[in-house]
Amino acid sequence: xxxxxxxxGYVGLVSGVxxxxxxxxxxxIDKDPAKIEMLNRGEVxxxxxxxxxxxxxxxxxxxxxxxxxxxxxxxSSDAVFIAxxxxxxxxxxxxxxxxxxxxxEEIAHAIDGYTVVVTKSTVPLGTNRKIKQIIHKARPxxxxxxxxxxxxxxxxxxxxxxxxxxxxxVGVQSDASAEVMEEIYRPLFLRDFPIVTTxxxxxxxxxxxxxxxxxxKITFINEIAALCERVGADVKQVSKGIGLDGRxxxxxxxxxxxxxxxxxxxDTKALARIGQEHGLPMQIxxxxxxxxxxxxxxxxDKVMDMCDGSVNGKTIAILGVTFKPNTDDMRDAPSLTIVxxxxxxxxxxxxxxPQGRHEGEALLPGVHWxxxxxxxxxxxxxxxxxxxxxxxxxxxxxxxxxRMAAPRLADLRNIYAAxxxxxxxxxxxxxxxxxxxx
Ligand code: NAD
Numbered sequence: 391x392x393x394x395x396x397x398x399g400y401v402g403l404v405s406g407v408x409x410x411x412x413x414x415x416x417x418x419i420d421k422d423p424a425k426i427e428m429l430n431r432g433e434v435x436x437x438x439x440x441x442x443x444x445x446x447x448x449x450x451x452x453x454x455x456x457x458x459x460x461x462x463x464x465x466s467s468d469a470v471f472i473a474x475x476x477x478x479x480x481x482x483x484x485x486x487x488x489x490x491x492x493x494x495e496e497i498a499h500a501i502d503g504y505t506v507v508v509t510k511s512t513v514p515l516g517t518n519r520k521i522k523q524i525i526h527k528a529r530p531x532x533x534x535x536x537x538x539x540x541x542x543x544x545x546x547x548x549x550x551x552x553x554x555x556x557x558x559x560v561g562v563q564s565d566a567s568a569e570v571m572e573e574i575y576r577p578l579f580l581r582d583f584p585i586v587t588t589x590x591x592x593x594x595x596x597x598x599x600x601x602x603x604x605x606x607k608i609t610f611i612n613e614i615a616a617l618c619e620r621v622g623a624d625v626k627q628v629s630k631g632i633g634l635d636g637r638x639x640x641x642x643x644x645x646x647x648x649x650x651x652x653x654x655x656x657d658t659k660a661l662a663r664i665g666q667e668h669g670l671p672m673q674i675x676x677x678x679x680x681x682x683x684x685x686x687x688x689x690x691d692k693v694m695d696m697c698d699g700s701v702n703g704k705t706i707a708i709l710g711v712t713f714k715p716n717t718d719d720m721r722d723a724p725s726l727t728i729v730x731x732x733x734x735x736x737x738x739x740x741x742x743x744p745q746g747r748h749e750g751e752a753l754l755p756g757v758h759w760x761x762x763x764x765x766x767x768x769x770x771x772x773x774x775x776x777x778x779x780x781x782x783x784x785x786x787x788x789x790x791x792x793r794m795a796a797p798r799l800a801d802l803r804n805i806y807a808a809x810x811x812x813x814x815x816x817x818x819x820x821x822x823x824x825x826x827x828x
Contacts, residue, residue, distance in 0.1 A: 710777025
């Protein structure tokens with residue numbers, strides 16, 4: 391199969407590289423010339439474990455290439471994937487479909503012979519039908535198919551998720567489109583991964599429903615954690631106790647500072663907007679969005695309380711700013727709410743993150759970037775763990791505490807235990823949904 395991938399970001403690049411590894415011939419296209427130049431030099435513009443090696447292997451094999459020329463790349467493809475961004479539209483929470491429709495328009499003029507136009511981007515209900523209309527309007531005589539193929543990969547584990555998916559969802563309108571999609575994913579089916587074939591609308595809805603459900607699960611345990619703190623329960627024990635129930639499951643039950651990232655915040659907002667537009671408010675999702683905002687604000691209060699009510703003039707070391715470990719993605723990370731509040735409160739903030747600096751520098755003005763956690767806490771008044779990078783999971787707490795002016799630790803990922811912090815010499819320790827001290 392010959393595949394063109396329009397949009398070479400986190401999803402487009404990983405999908406393109408993995409499809410080429412299946413044996414397909416793939417051209418990844420991006421309108422950002424700097425990105426294409428980097429890729430053609432063999433450099434990966436994002437941080438994703440294993441991606442650089444897999445990309446090099448498939449470029450070497452002659453199955454994978456990069457181009458800024460959409461027309462040339464799309465012309466002789468069997469399938470063209472749209473994997474451009476669908477960020478939140480300013481003002482109303484709706485998904486901004488400008489990039490998707492612009493790509494569809496460009497693709498329409500480039501297609502030559504039967505092609506399936508596949509949307510991988512997360513798009514609201516009805517978008518695939520609109521894409522079909524756009525292409526049909528531009529080229530009334532053209533024979534083509536459309537397919538909705540939402541992506542479920544997680545940044546930081548993207549290759550494994552793509553190669554070993556829980557399921558592949560494909561929304562189609564015709565057998566011809568279904569056959570092309572089956573051929574593309576055939577290498578996976580040989581290993582028996584389930585394919586869920588649906589109509590276009592159901593595939594679009596599956597993606598939003600999945601993300602809203604996961605965001606709800608996280609927010610639920612975060613709210614339970616807040617109550618645990620009030621009543622003296624331990625949310626880690628509670629998570630274990632409920633997660634062993636097969637109907638609940640143990641995943642996404644880790645209490646933390648609130649969800650962030652490139653998907654949950656924007657997709658929950660988009661689903662809420664879809665509900666409003668159809669006269670059926672998504673009350674659970676709307677509540678999740680506001681509780682999650684509150685969670686992030688609670689984190690600011692936690693740090694303030696730990697610093698005797700004010701951070702003014704105090705030095706705070708922040709460990710981790712990306713929205714989760716193993717990615718450099720800073721989109722909607724909780725750090726973007728928490729760190730500016732501390733800077734605004736007069737704190738001198740030092741930040742250490744294994745991959746976040748490149749993106750984070752512009753987003754977090756007024757902080758000092760340090761490359762080592764022990765250096766970052768030198769003479770600090772508090773340390774705050776915001777992202778559970780491996781680098782922060784086995785810190786020498788004694789060494790950390792010894793270096794600080796006031797040894798206080800806000801462990802917002804529940805990595806450590808209060809008793810260990812006490813033994814290491816911390817005078818204050820706070821976490822999520824568990825009793826601390828100080
Ligand atoms: P991204 O912002 O990292 O990448 C989008 C890329 O598309 C950019 O490089 C941009 O330059 C390019 N682009 C935009 N318009 C173009 C055009 N007309 N022609 C060529 N290139 C164009 O976005 P992403 O994180 O990869 O997300 C893409 C989509 O996948 C979104 O809808 C997102 O919701 C969805 N998704 C993302 C993830 C994730 O973990 N990031 C997971 C599942 C689904």
